[in-house]
Amino acid sequence: MMADYTVRDQVAVIELDNPPVNALGSAVRAGIYDGIRKADRDPNIKAVVICGKRGTFCAGADIREFDGGKNGPWITDIGDFIDNMKKPVVAAIEGFALGGGLEVALFCHYRIALKTVRVGQPEVQIGLLPGGGGTIRLPRATGLKNALDIITTGNHVPAEKAAKMGIIDQIVTGDIIEEGIKFVKSKCNIDTSLVCLRMKTVKYSGDLDDISEAAMTKVKSKFKGAIAPIVCVKSVINSAKMPYEKGIDTEKEHFQDLRHSSQSKAMRYAFFAERAITRWQLPSGGNYKTAKPLPVKTSGVIGAGTMGGGIALCLITSGIPCILVEQNQQFLDKGLEIVKAQLMRTVQLGKLSTEQAKKCFTMLKPTTNIEDLKNVDLVIEAVYEDLKLKREIFEKLDRICKSETILCTNTSSLHIDSIATATKRQSKVVGTHFFAPSYIMKLLENIYGTKTSAETVATVMKLGKTIKKVPVLVGSCTGFVANRMLKPYSEEAQYCLEEGSTPSIVDTVLMDFGMPIGNFQVSDLSGLDIGFRIKREAARKAGVELSKNSRFFLGQRNCGLIEKLYEAGRMGKKNGKGWYKYESLNGKPIVDPEVTMLIEEHCRSLGIERRNIGSQEILERMQYAMINEGFKILEEGLCTMAEEIDVIWIYGFSWPKYMGGPMYYASQIGLKKIYEKVCYYHKTFPYSMHWVPSSLLAKLSQIDLPLSEWGDVAQGRKLVNKL
Numbered sequence: 034m035m036a037d038y039t040v041r042d043q044v045a046v047i048e049l050d051n052p053p054v055n056a057l058g059s060a061v062r063a064g065i066y067d068g069i070r071k072a073d074r075d076p077n078i079k080a081v082v083i084c085g086k087r088g089t090f091c092a093g094a095d096i097r098e099f100d101g102g103k104n105g106p107w108i109t110d111i112g113d114f115i116d117n118m119k120k121p122v123v124a125a126i127e128g129f130a131l132g133g134g135l136e137v138a139l140f141c142h143y144r145i146a147l148k149t150v151r152v153g154q155p156e157v158q159i160g161l162l163p164g165g166g167g168t169i170r171l172p173r174a175t176g177l178k179n180a181l182d183i184i185t186t187g188n189h190v191p192a193e194k195a196a197k198m199g200i201i202d203q204i205v206t207g208d209i210i211e212e213g214i215k216f217v218k219s220k221c222n223i224d225t226s227l228v229c230l231r232m233k234t235v236k237y238s239g240d241l242d243d244i245s246e247a248a249m250t251k252v253k254s255k256f257k258g259a260i261a262p263i264v265c266v267k268s269v270i271n272s273a274k275m276p277y278e279k280g281i282d283t284e285k286e287h288f289q290d291l292r293h294s295s296q297s298k299a300m301r302y303a304f305f306a307e308r309a310i311t312r313w314q315l316p317s318g319g320n321y322k323t324a325k326p327l328p329v330k331t332s333g334v335i336g337a338g339t340m341g342g343g344i345a346l347c348l349i350t351s352g353i354p355c356i357l358v359e360q361n362q363q364f365l366d367k368g369l370e371i372v373k374a375q376l377m378r379t380v381q382l383g384k385l386s387t388e389q390a391k392k393c394f395t396m397l398k399p400t401t402n403i404e405d406l407k408n409v410d411l412v413i414e415a416v417y418e419d420l421k422l423k424r425e426i427f428e429k430l431d432r433i434c435k436s437e438t439i440l441c442t443n444t445s446s447l448h449i450d451s452i453a454t455a456t457k458r459q460s461k462v463v464g465t466h467f468f469a470p471s472y473i474m475k476l477l478e479n480i481y482g483t484k485t486s487a488e489t490v491a492t493v494m495k496l497g498k499t500i501k502k503v504p505v506l507v508g509s510c511t512g513f514v515a516n517r518m519l520k521p522y523s524e525e526a527q528y529c530l531e532e533g534s535t536p537s538i539v540d541t542v543l544m545d546f547g548m549p550i551g552n553f554q555v556s557d558l559s560g561l562d563i564g565f566r567i568k569r570e571a572a573r574k575a576g577v578e579l580s581k582n583s584r585f586f587l588g589q590r591n592c593g594l595i596e597k598l599y600e601a602g603r604m605g606k607k608n609g610k611g612w613y614k615y616e617s618l619n620g621k622p623i624v625d626p627e628v629t630m631l632i633e634e635h636c637r638s639l640g641i642e643r644r645n646i647g648s649q650e651i652l653e654r655m656q657y658a659m660i661n662e663g664f665k666i667l668e669e670g671l672c673t674m675a676e677e678i679d680v681i682w683i684y685g686f687s688w689p690k691y692m693g694g695p696m697y698y699a700s701q702i703g704l705k706k707i708y709e710k711v712c713y714y715h716k717t718f719p720y721s722m723h724w725v726p727s728s729l730l731a732k733l734s735q736i737d738l739p740l741s742e743w744g745d746v747a748q749g750r751k752l753v754n755k756l
């Protein structure tokens with residue numbers, strides 16, 4: 034049994050015991066169920082404490098069991114039994130009580146917790162609803178409004194807040210089991226039916242239909258395309274509409290539907306993918322187990338532009354003081370204004386109090402003197418995407434900074450070695466690629482160079498976690514993983530413009546698929562000058578002219594629209610005009626007839642005939658080209674597992690989690706079909722190198738292997754010819 038049963042002072046103590054997080058697998062559920070029945074039968078037992086081993090209560094159902102195979106008692110059987118017990122049962126909580134863990138606690142007559150505890154119903158984040166009575170019992174504990182909020186967002190609630198909400202009865206200090214025993218013994222004479230949540234009514238104010246409608250509208254706009262939040266609202270509303278038993282039965286039906294849904298399967302995959310990618314390893318052998326991160330107590334950022342200001346903000350809001358360096362006072366003042374505005378917005382959103390924001394701001398030391406960085410532990414460079422400039426800065430940093438300082442670059446495309454070789458500390462140079470807007474987007478693509486040490490990698494992987502990002506380690510190549518895959522994706526979007534589409538049609542197709550924002554909107558957000566500079570750098574390197582009127586560039590199909598927009602002074606959102614126009618910095622994209630004319634003129638001048646392009650073709654061309662590139666990345670060993678690519682797209686480009694990421698999406702479509710289409714487009718568009726089929730894709734399309742093994746095949750850890 035995975036729940037220990039002991040007796041102390043006439044109190045039965047049931048301790049959940051399933052490492053690492055006491056997930057409620059079938060054996061644990063059986064252990065709790067047997068434990069409470071045993072305690073109830075035993076006349077010497079006066080009360081029961083349910084708690085968890087290893088400093089945590091329970092992280093909910095065992096997510097791995099959702100694919101079927103294991104049974105055991107249904108979780109609400111435990112609740113039904115406790116509801117009929119005369120002996121009081123207390124949940125004594127430390128660590129987490131999440132999902133089914135909180136539901137077990139809500140079955141108990143009382144809940145006590147340490148101050149550090151966090152509770153929550155995060156099921157919605159894996160495409161489910163709390164299926165163990167959570168949608169029916171939580172509203173009885175805390176009222177409809179709070180329950181709707183907790184269940185539809187999946188956010189964790191700290192103990193003290195949960196106590197104020199009526200979810201926790203008492204906050205305690207000391208040994209949680211001792212406290213549980215003391216607490217429950219003081220309740221031995223009460224009538225348990227009076228404190229049983231089943232017997233309570235759901236509190237709410239206003240009209241139930243209005244509450245339901247408002248909650249539906251909110252989740253539909255906040256979690257566009259996701260089914261689970263909608264079902265969560267329905268079920269929570271049922272708690273007030275239906276008798277307890279009917280509510281529970283309906284909840285179980287909803288849970289089972291969602292459990293089998295493609296969205297939940299994709300989100301469960303994403304949950305484990307996010308954890309798998311923390312087990313990084315370098316080709317040189319260093320890995321997450323052996324490498325020790327260096328402490329980062331102070332930091333510096335160079336460049337307070339679109340990216341640098343946000344990066345500095347990530348550091349200071351995570352308690353790491355930061356020296357922000359600009360090239361002159363004018364740029365510094367402009368950058369600081371943006372940092373301040375972003376901090377204010379954080380306050381408006383209730384994520385920081387005014388006091389906390391003020392305190393954060395004192396941790397930022399603006400300067401125009403790069404020498405001020407001499408004593409910091411880590412520097413992140415975020416100046417223009419210009420190799421010469423970046424090399425100059427790294428050469429300077431190498432001279433100025435103490436020998437232990439780690440030097441990071443936020444380059445979006447340049448090889449790490451091409452920057453690291455400007456220093457005499459290549460082992461301490463690493464790419465830390467943030468995504469725009471850098472304060473908001475969760476991905477941190479960390480890139481190792483040929484000589485980057487495991488210690489340096491461990492430091493930036495840990496830093497990523499500290500600043501609340503999702504760090505993924507990848508190898509170096511032009512554009513790394515994210516932008517390398519984005520290139521064929523965006524190029525196909527631009528080719529679709531040339532062939533007959535428009536920015537808003539392409540973006541609408543992508544948003545209908547589930548992307549929160551379209552390709553051309555992203556491009557405007559990043560700045561069109563970035564794309565232009567990358568192309569100009571490629572031309573410079575190859576020693577050729579960048580010609581906006583040529584249909585070929587470096588032997589490949591070329592679309593010169595970016596150059597034409599750049600030349601027309603369209604830099605993107607930052608100057609109010611890019612692929613769209615904007616009325617303000619926070620304004621919405623507006624279709625600009627000037628751009629339509631520019632595209633049409635471009636086609637006329639090059640003799641390109643425009644046609645109607647269907648949404649399926651747009652989607653397929655953008656996605657399959659990028660997926661094909663993903664397989665090439667795996668093949669080249671720049672990622673060690675396909676999961677890394679998916680996490681990069683989920684957190685860097687907001688690929689809908691309920692679609693699992695592009696590689697998972699490919700696995701659902703079937704690699705055979707993807708490969709055939711890639712071959713078809715390769716034949717149709719022979720001058721686009723991104724359509725050359727990946728040999729790994731070709732190989733995997735012949736066999737049926739789970740995604741988790743694709744990286745093994747790519748790296749030769751699994752030999753497919755033996756299958």
Ligand SMILES: CC(C)(COP(=O)(O)OP(=O)(O)OC[C@H]1O[C@@H](n2cnc3c(N)ncnc32)[C@H](O)[C@@H]1OP(=O)(O)O)[C@@H](O)C(=O)NCCC(=O)NCCSC(=O)CC(=O)CCCCCCCCCCCCC(=O)O
Pocket residue numbers: 053054056092093094095096097098099100101102103104107108129131132133134136155156159161162163164165167305308309
């Ligand atoms: C808890 C955390 C906040 C901890 O975070 P952190 O410290 O950062 O550690 P992690 O790296 O995240 O995790 C460590 C390690 O633990 C694994 N893990 C964590 N949680 C779970 C879990 N719930 N199940 C399984 N494994 C878990 C994690 O993967 C890591 O291991 P690794 O992958 O090997 O590295 C954080 O972990 C967290 O947030 N966890 C998830 C919390 C969560 O989402 N909980 C909700 C779960 S869903 C739930 O509870 C559903 C219900 O409420 C319904 C109850 C119904 C119960 C009935 C089940 C029936 C099963 C179906 C029967 C099928 C029969 C048939 O038809 O055949």
Ligand SMILES: NC(=O)C1=CN([C@@H]2O[C@H](COP(=O)(O)OP(=O)(O)OC[C@H]3O[C@@H](n4cnc5c(N)ncnc54)[C@H](O)[C@@H]3O)[C@@H](O)[C@H]2O)C=CC1
Pocket residue numbers: 335336337338339340341358359360364368415416417418419422426443444445446466467468469558559560563
């Ligand atoms: N904009 C985006 O979406 C993304 C950009 N990047 C990368 O981040 C880097 C910065 O890009 P952006 O912030 O968009 O550029 P930006 O043009 O908005 O800002 C660059 C800043 O660097 C400053 N700067 C230039 N030379 C300097 C020097 N010698 N000393 C101090 N400051 C100096 C400039 O004054 C400017 O404020 C680039 O390498 C870019 O490729 C990475 C991810 C996304």
